[in-house]
Amino acid sequence: MPSWRHHLFATGFSAISATRADIWLRPLARGAGVILMFHHVRPWHEKPFTPNRFLEITPEFLAKTVATLRKDGFEIISLDEVPDRLRSTRSHPPFAVLTFDDGYRDNIEYGWPILKRLKAPWTMFVVNDFASGHGRLWWLELEMAIAQLDHIEVTLHEERLVLTTGTTAQKSEAFGLLRRRLKAGPEEHLLAVIGDLSRQIDLDPDSLVKKLCASWDEVRLLARDPDVTIGSHTLSHPILARHDAKFSAAEISRSKLLIESQLGRRVRHIAYPHGDPSSAGEREFGLAQQSGYEAAVTTRPGHIFTRHLAHPTALPRVSINGLHQNEAALRALLSGVPFMALDLVKHRSLSA
Template sequence: MLKRAIITAGLYGTDLIRAHRWAGFARGRGVILTFHHVRPATSAGFAPNRLLEITPDFLETVLDTLDALRFDIVPLDDVPERLRGGEAGRPFAVLTFDDGYRDNRDHAAPILAARGLPWTLFVTRDFALGHGRFWWRELEEAVRRLDRVRIDDLDLPAETDAQKSRAYETIYWRLRAGSEADLRAATLRLAEQAGVDVAALSADACLTFDELASLARDPKVTLGAHTLTHPMLAKWDEATATREIVESREALVAATGREVRHLAYPVGDPGSAGEREFAIAREAGFATALTTRPGHLFAAHADRLHALPRVSINGLHQNAGAVRALLSGLPFLAWNRGRRVA
């Protein structure tokens, strides 16, 4: 909660001082934006993953703000050349959507098509097959249904929304600190205890390969690989990480007939993707590979095309001021301690 309050204050303060008008030194040549769900607002209450969803109206706000700040919206294929070019010119933005959610097609795609904008959808094979593991949703749904949550040495009350939020955060970060195999086993046990239909979580949420093949016929849509099972790659051995990266592209090509030139690392933070994964992606022949490490793109990123940062559009900050602050680059200059390439 404290971290969220600090982020909110930082975004508000950055916009208050109109950093987007004067902090050109902080803004890079471009920015890759990350989205997850785009769908109508749900009811208030216990929703620990609300940061991963925005409304269609707010997507319109993001696009309006990019236009007002004179950003060119370009396909991901253009990024290497934009970074290698001489003069920077107008800043650019790339729109990327992770995981392959059906709501991206139903709510985001019509907005983007009406504006003639390119966008990239990163697909996890098992989600498209309908049997992937949304472990973070398993945990959420289990906590939602239980009045007490017992796991290992933890015994946490979960009767009110506030208690559920505390229980979720406590368990989430405890599990994230260990192995992913243990994490997935633990969330599955909790989900089964709470009567959660685990299989339905991905089957109901994600586009099938047939639906993806249909979507891929739109020349404005780029499909990218997002691994086979959505693991935190750095927590697994090299052979597993390589298989997840390489075979996910093969599966997507086979299902859609489209070339797949780009990769996004699941979770994408330093604990999930590092130098080993960057090397695997490079050696596999991907043109770019994207992290979730926060930051703008600078010319020096032309030499780090398989470790590109992104800027997450956070569902907890759905206002134009937050978007202007993020596009100014100033928050990331502070976050990265003055380094343009982290």
């Protein structure tokens, strides 16, 4: 069930399309390029309770995204090329970079053939633990537990919560509440609470990872394609800002070294797990630079401008949201207008 935020975004995209602001404001709003963020690519199967639907698009919409990019004048390039493109004094068309987080097998099964046919380079960010067949896809564990349980009892920071989850609406409300409250606290507590819910439905987290994420053998096969870049997504996909500097440094630096040893090729880029300001900040940006990454991407929304050359380990991305798989939303995002509006709102709030 879409949240009020997604309804608000949908209304905004429709308004931008109706006023043609994506066309007449584009010269002011669009940057030198855009880095797009994807997660799952797979056929959609309708289910009543799908709180993580925003993380997946269909193969057909991936192909439409590539076609729309090219129709709108974007040049699809690899992430490797971004620093040089920003440094260039020559005139270039706007660029687009396609990035896929978490290393899901469906990226290879459904996304790769489409991107290969369309001759579109792309980047997969790999989590070492997931490629090794273990780890915690906790947001999916939480979804699966709530989907199966009609009643949940959890302790959140010494507060006992009793939640009825019999209807789809109740399940959606419980998922939003637990995700928000757990993600705001220590990650150890988040993993423990969701781990307990997983045991109640006999869900083995490692089995879920093995089912959904590509193995090292599959990643090595993918890495042979010259149009595919493999980047790091850390060792275990933690909320880095919730941990001390030593832990976060190891997650960032060791992941690079271990992927390089697995693939026999250099790893130049990293995507911060979750990637929002509460999950990765200045400390993480500095650690990525110290570890030798040339570029690092966040989930902070926005286009890429030449000013980002001074902050290559803090690049924004534009999420292609599975709840907005339509041309109006896509063209609005590619125009940069929604992010210009967000910047204006932030500026006004700071000036008030």
